[in-house]
Amino acid sequence: MKPATSVWFVLTPSVLMLDYAGPAEAFRMAAESGASFDLHHCGPLPRVATSIGQFVVGLEPLPDKLPPNSLVMVVGTTESPEPGTSAPFDAVTHWLRTAPRDDTRIASICSGAVLLARAGLLAGRRCTTHFALIDLLKREEPTARVQDDCLFVDDTDVLTSAGITAGIDLALHVIEQIAGAELAASVARRQVMYQRRAGDESQLSPWLAHRNHMHPAVHRAQDVIARDPARAWSVAELAQAAHVSPRHLSRLFAEHAGVTVLAYQQSLRVARAQRLLTSPELSIERVAEQSGFASVRDFRRVWRRYHDTAPREYRSASAV
Missing domain, CATH: 1.10.10.60 (Homeodomain-like)
Incomplete structure (x- = not known):
């Protein structure tokens, strides 16, 4: 029996609620429907403010070691502090450099891509982020092949999305890969989504079209x-x-x-x-x-x- 995929949502201060809640609900619904997903919600702080003024509490600490077959989802925020100016953001950057295993997949939603870049995970890779952050991402990792015309990019073990509602598109993409197209379509219907969208044809799934x-x-x-x-x-x-x-x-x-x-x-x-x-x-x-x-x-x-x-x-x- 294939082991469950551990999905680790990484939250930092001023987390964008739709970046977080939309994809998290997609994975929760997939698990509820029988998919092998084990959800975790973690961060450098046990309590973080959100973009809408409320708080997310009870977060797990960033694990010293990730279990096999993990998926890390670095969620976007309304902040993009410079390196060395914010201990929570710096802690996530350091953790991204040290914690992932060889079989860990890393994903970002919106500004989460900036932390991936600072951790050296986007060097030479195709990637994307929110359109307002494209220039910042290019500065953070000059060797990255930043795509500014798509909703998400799957570069094998590193995935990046434009964020906001595109985070749900990315989540559906991963659910399809791991649990099958039929279940992904079922989750999309439960979320009353216009299924998975794509900025270019390579991301358009015929199974969800x-x-x-x-x-x-x-x-x-x-x-x-x-x-x-x-x-x-x-x-x-x-x-x-x-x-x-x-x-x-x-x-x-x-x-x-x-x-x-x-x-x-x-x-x-x-x-x-x-x-x-x-x-x-x-x-x-x-x-x-x-x-x-x-x-x-x-x-x-x-x-x-x-x-x-x-x-x-x-x-x-x-x-x-």
């Missing part, structure tokens, strides 16, 4: 497809699961999801194929088959609707 609606019948049909996108679902089968007629389901899909049933299923098959292409032992023929396409020719035809490069070229680029 076309779900920025509130129609339960369409969501039921989409859940069925997402559980097994390779299966040749008929509209009649999906309509039965959604408790509507086939004709009505087709109308509802077009109206609320903005795509046809077939187009939605094909988008998930292509997403599945993208993942399978990262396995070099699978031939293109096997990838097509396991993704639900009738033939390699059919696979390539549908693939071209979503990608400028051929599957084989996509595989080569992903291996770099």
Whole structure:
């Protein structure tokens, strides 16, 4: 059994409440739904003021050692004190240099990226932060490849987000990676989110696209497809699961999801194929088959609707 992911929210003075509460609620809901997340709320102080004037109390101290399989989420604040002028912020910077293990993933929300930069964690990496802090982040880490046109960046073991509501997008992204797309979509719906947004296509998840609606019948049909996108679902089968007629389901899909049933299923098959292409032992023929396409020719035809490069070229680029 895979061990639980320990999620450590790191809070500093004047913490931005939406930076903190939105992602924390996403992980809490995921854990409540069965995902293996163990939440911790810590900081250099046991009590910190928030951006709305209230206090968060009872924070755990920054752990001397992080457990295996940890995710650290450094939350943004309304302050950006210079190094050496604020003991709490300096303590977090020092802790980020010393506490993470080799298997620890580090994430920041909004101005949290500045502390990551000061800890040397963004050197040479792609990263982002709130648009008002882009220039500051570039000054803090001149070698970082700071992106100013996206909501979050996943650079393998270091993730950064623009903050505020984008912190929820980042949390959903991590939940999808660890617990699966279906559960991430369920959490997004519970939060009445327009699912996960993205500033560039590389961040847009087909598993969460076309779900920025509130129609339960369409969501039921989409859940069925997402559980097994390779299966040749008929509209009649999906309509039965959604408790509507086939004709009505087709109308509802077009109206609320903005795509046809077939187009939605094909988008998930292509997403599945993208993942399978990262396995070099699978031939293109096997990838097509396991993704639900009738033939390699059919696979390539549908693939071209979503990608400028051929599957084989996509595989080569992903291996770099």
